Amino acid sequence: MVLSVHDLACARGGLPVLQAVSFALAPGEVLLLRGPNGIGKTTLLRTIAGLQPPLAGRIDAAPDAIAYGAHADGLKSQLTVAENLEFWAGIYGNGDIAPAFAAFDIGPLKDRLAQNLSAGQKRRLGLARLLVTGRPVWALDEPTVSLDKASVALFAAAVGAHCAAGGAALIATHIDLGLKARELDVSAFRAAAPKGEAAFDEAFL
Amino acid sequence: MIRLFSRDLRLAVRAGGGFGLGLAFFLIVTVLVPFGVGPDNATLRAIAPGILWVGALLACLLSLDRIFQLDFEDGSLDLLATAPIPLEGVVLAKAAAHWVTTGLPLTLAAPVLGLLLNLAPQGYVWLTLTLALGTPALSMIGAFGAALTVGLKRGGLLLSLLVLPLYVPTLIFGAETVRRGAQALDTETPLLLLAGITLGAVALLPFAAAAALRINLR
Numbered sequence: 418m419v420l421s422v423h424d425l426a427c428a429r430g431g432l433p434v435l436q437a438v439s440f441a442l443a444p445g446e447v448l449l450l451r452g453p454n455g456i457g458k459t460t461l462l463r464t465i466a467g468l469q470p471p472l473a474g475r476i477d478a479a480p481d482a483i484a485y486g487a488h489a490d491g492l493k494s495q496l497t498v499a500e501n502l503e504f505w506a507g508i509y510g511n512g513d514i515a516p517a518f519a520a521f522d523i524g525p526l527k528d529r530l531a532q533n534l535s536a537g538q539k540r541r542l543g544l545a546r547l548l549v550t551g552r553p554v555w556a557l558d559e560p561t562v563s564l565d566k567a568s569v570a571l572f573a574a575a576v577g578a579h580c581a582a583g584g585a586a587l588i589a590t591h592i593d594l595g596l597k598a599r600e601l602d603v604s605a606f607r608a609a610a611p612k613g614e615a616a617f618d619e620a621f622l
Numbered sequence: 623m624i625r626l627f628s629r630d631l632r633l634a635v636r637a638g639g640g641f642g643l644g645l646a647f648f649l650i651v652t653v654l655v656p657f658g659v660g661p662d663n664a665t666l667r668a669i670a671p672g673i674l675w676v677g678a679l680l681a682c683l684l685s686l687d688r689i690f691q692l693d694f695e696d697g698s699l700d701l702l703a704t705a706p707i708p709l710e711g712v713v714l715a716k717a718a719a720h721w722v723t724t725g726l727p728l729t730l731a732a733p734v735l736g737l738l739l740n741l742a743p744q745g746y747v748w749l750t751l752t753l754a755l756g757t758p759a760l761s762m763i764g765a766f767g768a769a770l771t772v773g774l775k776r777g778g779l780l781l782s783l784l785v786l787p788l789y790v791p792t793l794i795f796g797a798e799t800v801r802r803g804a805q806a807l808d809t810e811t812p813l814l815l816l817a818g819i820t821l822g823a824v825a826l827l828p829f830a831a832a833a834a835l836r837i838n839l840r
Binding site: 463466467468469470481483484485487488489490491492493494495496500504505507508509510546 | 625626629632633636693696697698700701702703704705706707839840
């Protein structure tokens, strides 16, 4: 198992949103997180990425195993595409950014400033960052937003190649990526809302 | 860390990076003061150390809210927090980059501006020396304040209120050293205290700032 989660509970803005989440991710596996908006997919991913502490439960993963891909791409608009990617490659200690360029077809854009890219091109650059992290587990939050069909296929191919090489991916998404993947419906883990407390707070909001 | 440092430097000198704004502000403040207090040489000479230090401090304050806010807005900060460099290292690299783009130019420009305020001849060495010693503390304390206020709407105003009181010791000992130096008195004690504040800030505040960032990223 590259990642296993036991009885995890997490909170957003002080309110528990998910509880008793348990799953395991084996090498080569893709797990798709499903569920309606606001159910807590992003919160779950941020907790697993280590950005916020869990309310309860345990996350077992090797240190530095998880590469987190958020809604925002973390691009610097005044830097070129190549400079953006080289920066992240340097941070993660990987020198070669050529495979990432090839995987997401952004080679022709490499000398362009990130501020002049379209939304989909920015997203592709943001996803290319995952390849230079060299980390085995990808935790991705809505990775296909603003991607066209061809780019979604590129992304699915990149995830496929990553898993074939022994990696794993945890992806929150609403679309069908065309990958052989297990699905996990997060709404099954919705935390019981503390009714009384919420009403008490609302009186002051 | 070096990568982050050089990226921040590159961002600062690119269009819209704000490099030179602090320096221009410092220049304008020191030019305005003689207009305000009148051209009396003796008055200007007496207030020069204080004005130069306050000007440098305010110029430093101008660009503080950019240290983490821009990275927070475009999502880089989340990604840096999950990257293999420790958050303490991120803070240190960013404070260092802030110093190189703000504190260092201020230090180098200050002697020229001292001329406008009729600073005593013996004071120039001390002015440059104290700014070189003191501005790293300003950047580091500022980075701590920026870490506390990252993600807040209108955090810049709150940041100034939080950070300015923390700048007081640096200001007192910095300006005091220059004043004593300009009058050819013994400067050892305030200079050592100034250096002590800087070293203490650089040693301790990265941990405090990283803790504040972790809480703000939740």
